Amino acid sequence: MDLLTLPAFALEQHAEDILWDVVEQHLDEATFLWWQWERHLVAPAFSLSEVAERIEPRLLAHLQGLAVGGAPVAERLLLPLLDLEEEEVAGEPLRVSAGARALLEGWSEPAARAVFECFGQAGPTLRRALQRSLELCERQDVAARLMPLLIEYGADVQAAVLEVLAFRDEPSCDTLDAFLSSEEPAVVAGALRLAESCPSLAVKPEVLRKLLSRPELREPAIAVGLLRGHRESWDLCQQVLATREPDSGSLFVWMSLVGGRAEVQRLMDCLDNPKLRKDALWALGYSGWVEAADRCVELISDDWTGRVAAEAFCAITGLVLEDQFIREVSDAGQEEPIPLEEEDLDADLSLSPEDGLLIAEPDAVREWWRKTRSGFDAGIRYLGGRPLSGEVLVDALQTAAMRRRHVLARQLALGSRGMLRVNPRASTRRQLRQLTQAREVLASSGRALCKWRADAWSSYDHR
Template sequence: MSVGLRVMRMVSILVDVFEEHLSEAAFHWFQWEQALLAPDANLQETAGAEERLRAHLDGLSVGGELIAEALLSPCLESEEPAELFVAAFALMTGDLDGAVEPILASLSSRPPGQRSSIQRALELVEWPDVAGFLRPLLGEAGPGLQALALEVLAFHHVVPDADAVASFLEADDERTCAAALRCLTPLPPHLARVHLPRLLVDSRSAVRDAALEAGLLSGTSLAWEQCLNGVGRGAIPTQPQMLLLGLRGGRVGVERLIRLLDQAELRAGALWALGFSGQVVAAEACLKWMEQEATARLAGEAFSAITGLRLEGVHAMDGREDSSGELPPLEEEDLDADLTPRPEDSL
């Protein structure tokens, strides 16, 4: 065999090895993200999943220019979220010249719904100049990319220019305004005085929630008053508001959560929030809903969190599935329903 053929053979074997790293990293990334939300995954199991993921990501990042060009860069055009995450992460951690441009190009060319994997890679990569990388997106990139850049900066707790970021508090785009609030948290006193009263009563729910979070973390009493008012007085509260009442609402907050249990559309959120209260009256409120099949698991989980009682053995429901095997009539089926499993579905 000639030297040229041997080299080609070695390169082929090398690419096969890195393709295996890519496939395994994509699989373990999905498993790790699921473990972060799963109610039955413990810290040790999640750490094990992360260790396996990191091993394959590290394997890809040492592939150099050859693997970046032959394997990783083409994956930036993939429609598979896991492959897209792995490619972006490995390129950013590979210490390669010119790795920034294809990632920015991929972000800019994709519709908003296909950017989350690259955003997740930007959040998790330990990059000293993440602000410098994102600065072009804060300019004239449009509200979707501006919001993405602000969310990544907030994840890293980096504010490259407080005045520039504060200008986004006036943004018409809901996501951009909310992301700017989280990026600036805790708010400097002058920004809290000028912007918080307006944003706490904003008509956009994501902005109100972000303002509430920013206000509480900035130590303003106005934010807590707004949280209580948002769950009382007939208003429809958001999930973050209900969670805050469960965490630190005291007697008044828990009473307001219990009243929400009578509203079917808010019942699941209120039960979940009550589980964080630690109060006897909240545990007693869960008992009624543990008797209802639709809410039994969630109410039981909340009751267990409050009391410490493990709902197993004689204290647990028989987990038999419906054995009829009959599908609902097509005209009664919601064809637009989101079938993505939620964390509470594992309870």
């Protein structure tokens, strides 16, 4: 099923012919599977192919089940979702997302028109739910239908439209000057995301320079600047790393991707600060340098960040945590429950993303590294134990844990100057198409793409 579009006979459904309990179950299952699908897009234990085979087809099947009901299902079950109050949407936003996508792709133009109109008039919670449907739906006219909203509505809607266009890689405009000059941070942030996803859109150096000075826009502005070889964006990254701000973890990643060995050494220096250690380890896992692997293997016994250290080490060296390299966690030796009067009732008990990572067996991993390290060249960057290249990076985007792929996708865009792009939050079908296109470009290109030198920044034409 490439699209949810139905044959003409399906539009002639009558309400008395509908099995309403079955249709309602389709909506319930689509809501649940949408939630599962979103979680799996950032899961540490799933790859792209696993999500494509296990989750996404089931989700699409239930959306198709809604669409098969035609007009009666749309009018009785789906269109009322667009009239929910903000508090009701907040309780089940993915139910609205599922219903809206079925309306967009399912049965007729009036249903789709209702979604587009609601997107412009809705409150923020409902609009966010509809935005995800617009990002993911496979209609070809989404950009054309949304462009008038940039003129007719205010900042909130403009920001949402720009984000949808960015997600879909559809600029649909020649210049972003008006939006990048807005006084509304959300609008500027949306325009910067569109500029990052569509490198063909021009961004004036003086405009970018101004945006870098606005703290709330620093990170998206740096992303746009680095993809365009803007020297001041790189300088700001270095300055932030020098200050060792605890909330600058995302910039640590850029330093790891763009910087040379000197910058990676500064990241390793951050490991001595417990407040920075987790972010520094996460960034070092993308650096590819052997000395970064050395530091990571030292920290895999750390109670707090050992899992992240092991993950980063494996990302560089290619070691697979299985069999003797995994520490089995048993129930034996668990602490007794804390007495109620001593328990911190305000403590955050939610699971962190790192809780899904495996725990390495330190001695086994260190022994493996002792025997294997001589096979790694200290002057080469590695990804999964292979010298880093465009082909290796595309392979990693196919097989790596979903949790790591958003940075790998940025690394691919950075190394190819925006020519090769994969959207890690898009449908797996779209991602697989993008990976196929990337392989074709790499195979046919007469020049090497995605080759990082010891000082990657030296390859830029600075402005």
